[in-house]
Amino acid sequence: MDEISFTPRELDVMSILWRAGSGTVTEVREGLDEELAYTSVLSALQTLEEKGFVRHESEGRAYRYFPTVEPENAGRSALARIREAVFGGSAELLFAQLVSDRRLKREELERMRRLLAQRLDEEES
Template sequence: MNTAPIHKPTESELEILQILWRKGDCTVREVHEILEKNKDAGYTTTLKLMQIMHEKGLLSRDTSSKTHIYRSLVNEQKTQEQMLNKMIDGVFNGSAARLVMQALGNHEASKDEIDSIKKYLDELSKK
């Protein structure tokens, strides 16, 4: 996987990346069928987006057979970190605490999620 800094994926590109991260290598048709379940998306639009993502270096494309197979070239964890850091800096003035408090204040967390957060905070405070 590529670990170099990436271009910030657009919302549509991120939807495609999430499919590829979850399912692995896919054809345009496979990606399109998954996208169509949640939104009205034309096949040619999906194809064009994936071609652009290939040009940007976000995806690789295996053209050895008639049906091209696409693969993500960017790491999910690294992409999430880069996008989150940009949001923390740009929206929350560099404060991760403000981001967490905003997220927990606006969304109901399950008991398991809260327990997991407490455990993580305990581990951080021990370092």
């Protein structure tokens, strides 16, 4: 599963499943910021299942849905699309945009620095 792509609504649904680990249509619906009809949430979950991003198990009269793709994999795919579409393929420009965010805390920036140092060490090996 190389290309992972979600519509905004699908991403909202996946976000709930990633945080909770699983959910019924009702549970997902209750976790959404916007009020959607039960059938709209069900439709989103069925579409995600057709794409292979969720699976379901019977739970009484309902289905419980489980994510089959990790958020890190989805994030990697989304960032690659953003890097290509917005930053002309430049990871450097994407990174510059990320670190220029004034809302980042010092601790986050320090963790980023450590990650960069680790990555540079890997390149030298």
